[in-house]
Structure formats: structure tokens, C-alpha cells
Amino acid sequence: MKIILTAVDALYNWARSNSLWPLTFATSCCGIEMISTSAATFDIARFGAEVFRASPRQADLMITAGTITHKMAPAMVQLYEQMPEPKYVIAMGACCVTGGMYENDSYSVVRGIDRLIPVDVYLPGCPPRPEALLDAIIKLQEKIKTESLMQRRKYLEAHKPKVIYSDDKNCEVLLPHPEIEVIHWGVQKTGYDKSNDKTEVESA
């Protein structure tokens, strides 16, 4: 059984790591480097990742190229949740890793997207060169090649967002690491049916 699984893993990982389809998601200047990476000079197609998808439903890699603000955060989390499993995230640029030059006293910038979604590869730089992005993709491919199907399942369980409610009227979401993360969903309060969610939380 184990031998079969290992063989399937190897095939599965080989196929997956060599056809990473990134999501077209660029919020600021890192996006220019990402475009340049996909253009002829650097040619991301050499690593099987040239198909930039405009829809999250067809993508399995999110390169968060650029600053994420409070207003953008709900959109980013929603895009991440819309991507089908298995999915990976490269936090590209200093802003996505720690908040970058906005880390000190900005009122609007999220200080590192790992406070919102799980990150696989951190890529610092302001902005990083296209070679660096290619290096990050190679590192991600190496990581994917070490995965096994069973472990991935555990990983998925750990990363399911859970909806909770506090006394505050504003909608809040508790994310994978319950000790710190509470998302402010900004204006996107509509569409929640609170009565259904509450029963889920109580049963959990």
C-alpha cells in the first residue's frame, strides 16, 4: 500500500509542480516585476508556470505581488478561498512579507499577509528581481515534490477558516492560528446568514 502511495505521490507531485498556474493578482509595483518575469526575457514558461489565470477557479498558485491594504484584504482572502485545492501562496515583496516600509506607522497596510492566509514561500525585496521570483517558484516546486497526499489532507484541515462572532456588531473571522488572527472584513458584511453559522460554531 505504502509503495503504491509513494509512486502515486511522485507522479502527482511531478505533474503538479511542473504546471503551476498562477493567479493574475498584482496590487502594486511588484506586479511589474511579475509581468516582466512572464515576458520573453525571463520567461516563466520554462518552469511550466506561464499560464496566468484571470479566474481563481483555474489557478493553483497565488503570487501576491504588492502591498495589501485593509480594503484589499477581504478581496485577497476571498480570492484565496475561491482557489481550488491544492493551492500555494508566494508572498512577493517586502510589503507582503512584513509590511515593508509601511510596517512602522501606516494606518492602512496589512503587516504581512501571513496574518491572513498561509504562505508557502517568502520572497523579500522591494521589489524583487524577476530572477528572484523564478528562484521562489523553483523553491516552491521543490517543496511540492516532497509532499505526500496524506499530509496534504492534514494541511487542509488546519487551514479551514472558521466564522465566529463576538459582542461587537462587526463581522469577524477567526483564521488558522486562533491566538492572533481576527480579520476585519471592512465593508463586505452583506451575504452572511448569521443564524446558520452560529449553530456551526456552537457544535464545534
Place this chain on the structure above:
Amino acid sequence: MPEAMNLVIDEKYGVKFLDKTSDNVEVIEVKPDMLVETTTYLKMNKDTRFDVLLSVSGVDKSPYFEVVYHLYSTVFNKKLILKAVLNKNCPEIESISSVYSAANWHERETYDLFGINFQNHPDLERILLPGDWKGHPLRKDYVNNDERLSWNER
């Protein structure tokens, strides 16, 4: 054009000549309650024809607020800077979006970041920050103490 014009509108609208920038753009101070009349005059008069509004911005000079309007005349290739001083406790000024439609979003931005109320504005809501944001972040005395954002502290 601007120099001659100043003489005309000095008495009529109570404007005050303040300064000249290094590239010869005149800076004049307007009365907040005469703003719409002054800009309408500057736009419609055939000797001035300031037909483009380049920007509306706010300045927090700790004791008071200032709203700065940059006008441009495509006919005479001239720029003009208008400044209006507002009370810090109730910063209110008439909207000029009826004169220049470009002012609409600029005024919303100024409202968003400085909390300056533009009266008779068609849709004065936040434009950059989320709709339920508390406070106006570019004010000097702004402190971000929103509990909902505690997850994002350093």
C-alpha cells in the same frame, strides 16, 4: 489674466494675494463662504477662463485646516492656486462640484482623509478607506485605536 484679474475680484469677492511660487503661479486666499462665487467667476470670465480643476487637497496646519485648489486655464496656459482657511473644530466648506465636476472625487478624498465636510456635495462618502473606518488618518492628531484592527499591530 491673473495679475489684472486680482484687482477686479479683490473688492468683489474679498480675495487676498498671498504668494507667488517659483514658477510664477499666484497663490490667493479666498473666503470659504465666497468660494463658489469666486470659482464660478474665474471659470466663466472671458479674461480668466480657468476651465480645468487640477486638484483639491487638504492641509492640516495644526491650529487650522486649509483646502487648496489648483486651477488651470487651457486658454491662457496659466495656473492659479486658491487657498481657504477653515476652522479646526467644524471644518466646513461649500462644494464646488457644481462648478467643476472633477471636484467630486477629489472632495470625497479630502473628506476621507481629513474629515473636511463639503456642503451640498452630491455623494460625500469615503472613497479610499473602507466605509466603516473610524477617524480621518491624515489629521495630525489621528490615533488608530480601532479594536477591530488589533490583529494588525506590530
